[in-house]
Amino acid sequence: MIELRHDVAGDLVTVHVPETTEDLAEFWKWLYRARERGPVAIDTETTGLDVFSPVFRLRTVQFGDASDAWVILYERGGYHASYARDALIRLRGILIHNASFDWLVLGQSAGISLEDLAPWTTDTRILAALCDPRQPQEGGTGTALKPLSAKWVDPAAPDTQGGLTKVFNSLGFTKETGWAGIPLTNPTFLLYAGLDVVLTARLAPMLRRELARLDVRPELVTYEHEIARLCAVMQRTGLLVDQDYAAPLARRLAEEAEKHGAIAARYGVTSVGSPAQVAEALAAMGEPLTDRTNAGALKVDKHVLLPLADLDRDWQRIGARTPNPLAYAVLRAKRAAKWGGTYAERFMTKLSAAGRLHATISPLAARTGRMSVTDGLHQLPSSDHVIRRAILAEPGHVMVSTDFQAVEMRVLAALAKVRRMTEGFVNGGDEFDIHAYTAKLIKGGKATPRDRKVFKGAGFGKVYGGGIQTIARQTGATEAEIAQAVAAYDRAFPEIKRASSRWQRQAYQNGMVFISATGRRLPLDRDRSYAVVNYACQSAARDVLGQAMLNIEAAGLLEYCRLPIHDELLASVPKREAADIAREIERCMTMDLYGVPIVAHAEIGGRSWGSLYGADY
Structure with a gap:
């Protein structure tokens, strides 16, 4: 048995590394005792971050509590791998930092599916994001384990990370290649691996207490874990x-x-x-x-x-x-x-052996909770088909894209209780165009397509916080025209300006934190308190999408879903059933928000995603 000791917040903790079957039997005894005491923290060390790469390997699986860590040398196979898998199956309370990654690792490399792990998992990264969603560059601590541990557990927590990088360099590796190349029993590597679960085990109760102090709804914590699970399922499926x-x-x-x-x-x-x-x-x-x-x-x-x-x-x-x-x-x-x-x-x-792209879907990427997708998929031009043409539905399937209709403006109308805007959404029917409606409301029957564009810019300026100069650039109108349009917009929908003032006052009274419609804490920057409208709308729109995803799973359609992107949900569905499934997805994405109808429209394409944007295949 290799045993390493380290000081964590004044306590001497032990990292155990079993080498023989007798050592593994000791791990088993500890596991049963730890399981009775409470949740057990788990973690993995791998050769990199690309879980679905043909050369990806799982090196170790760690288990731990506040005082002990056990690093199981999974890469050795045999009894080591068998004990790790059996332990994972038997746990009924799990703590993981960034659970989606480890769920996918253990599913891909150890045969333990995320469906087996997710119901028992508490993700400390989610807890941290709900305490404070800001990244370090925004004035927050961020959601990485070491900085969080430095704040909540032990200021010296990041030290082992720096030590491991030095070891990588001394062995001729970079920070990227070191994970695959470092010898499996290198003491610094083993200490780093073991301390992560100790830190996670200590971090969890502190974040739980902080969430209780901040009065964050327990239902929001549960909801975010469900959304993380759904995103992980889609990431596991990937894009052909x-x-x-x-x-x-x-x-x-x-x-x-x-x-x-x-x-x-x-x-x-x-x-x-x-x-x-x-x-x-x-x-x-x-x-x-x-x-x-x-x-x-x-x-x-x-x-x-x-x-x-x-x-x-x-x-x-x-x-x-x-x-x-x-x-x-x-x-x-x-x-x-x-x-x-x-x-x-x-x-x-970045293709897997199956010819798929497994982009990482981050369900809590932005301060507002908005999701993001890696590999450039989140930044695709809104109307272009060239790149999307490379993404295919399954053989015998077609692509279905279901998009919320004017969700930002609908959410704004609902949250700010904008009477005339709400009336338009309620009575306008399926083809209702909020921007044309606004133009006619303000300009009367003389409203032109250009007026629509200008007032659309003014409306999005309200939602996204764009100034006169920005809106003018985007619409091609002069700054004087935009200034007049914004003033007219305020007269037509005075509730928006009043809501902004009210929400800013509430945030000031709450330490510059606005509480969203679902109870999410949204910290504001003091010099940009006007962004509260943007934060409120973005956050609520994201949670509307999250609820739609839960509805889709309840309807048995999650297997068809491929990607949540902005306000769109992409699916690959059997061609013969496309119309029926598209209608059901529309139903799942249709709901009421404070009296404002949230509606979605499903479009059925061909084999490629690009077919929904003009591609011929």
């Missing part, structure tokens, strides 16, 4: 990639990036990624650039370049000016390079 399409696409996008880069070079921009070069060349062409970064440099990001190229945020012509050829070339070159590298190439390099 059309490799015969994605590989040539990557090459074509590289050629396109080179072509438009050459055009930019004619205007003196040898690197489209150099803001200074782009700004200098645009200024020489007479373009007035005024936006600056915090460091004082002129901004030439997408939000600045799109209006100069006479394009809206969906890359559609605005018709407000003659497009600037340099701005257009820079945009096209950067987009092609990003699409080729971030999407097409990554789709190919």
Whole structure:
């Protein structure tokens, strides 16, 4: 038996590493005693983070409580692997930090499905996010185990992490390659592995007490664990990639990036990624650039370049000016390079042996609780089919995309109790267009499509916190027009401004924390308290999606779901049953929020996701 000792918050804890069957028998005795005392913390050490990679391996499985950790050398196989699997099956109270990852690891590498583990799991990462969802750059502690342990358990908790990195380097490994290459019985590696479960076991009761002190609803804790489980199921299923399409696409996008880069070079921009070069060349062409970064440099990001190229945020012509050829070339070159590298190439390099992309779905990614998806899928252009064409439904299936209809505005109407907006949603029918309704409400029968666009910008400005200048850039209208539109919007829907003031007052009285409709704590920045409307709406919209996902599982349709992305749920369904399943998903995503109908529309496509956006397959 290898035994390592370490001081944690003034207590000497022991990390046990069984080497023989007699040692494993001692682990078994401890496990039964620990199981009776309360939840047991578990963790894994692996060769990396890509659980579905053909070269991924599970190295160790750890079990622990506040004073003891047992590191089982799973990689040795035989009795070691057998004892670890049997122990996992017998636990009826589990603590894990970032449970989704370990659920997937143990399912993929140890044959213990997340359905067997999830009902017994408490995820300390979820508990921490519900105490304070802010990341370190936002003024919070974040949700990583070591910083949380440094705050709540022992300020010296991160020390072992630094020590392990030094060991990796001394052995000729990087931080990324060290996990696979370090010898299995390296003492620093074993100590690091064991201390993680000790820290998790100590962290859990402290976070529970903090949640009780903050009066966070227990139902919200349960709900977030359910959402994490649903996201993990979808991540495990993954997305089927059309490799015969994605590989040539990557090459074509590289050629396109080179072509438009050459055009930019004619205007003196040898690197489209150099803001200074782009700004200098645009200024020489007479373009007035005024936006600056915090460091004082002129901004030439997408939000600045799109209006100069006479394009809206969906890359559609605005018709407000003659497009600037340099701005257009820079945009096209950067987009092609990003699409080729971030999407097409990554789709190919991150494939599992089954030809699937298992993007990580993070259910608590943003401060508001909004979800995110890795591998660029969360940043796909809203109307483009080129990248989505690479994602396929199963053989014999078609893609179904079900999207909430104007959910941000519906949530705003519900939360702020906006009378005229609510009347429109209630009485407008299936084809109701809130932005056209707003334009007619304010401008009367003379309202034009351009008026609709301007008032849509004003409405989204309310929801997302965009200022006059930002809305003007996005719509192609002048700042004076937008200022008038926003003022008219406030007169038509005065409840929004009143709700914003009320919510800001409540947040000030609560230590700059706004409590969402579901009881979620949303910390506000003192210099951006106006963002409370954005936070309230985003958080409620996310929880509407979460409830819809639970409804879909209850209807027996979770197996078809592939991805929750923004306000859309993507599914792969049997072609013969597509109409019936689409109607059922619509039903599951339809609900009432404080008297405002939340409705969804399902669209049935072809074999690829891109078929829902104009692709021919």
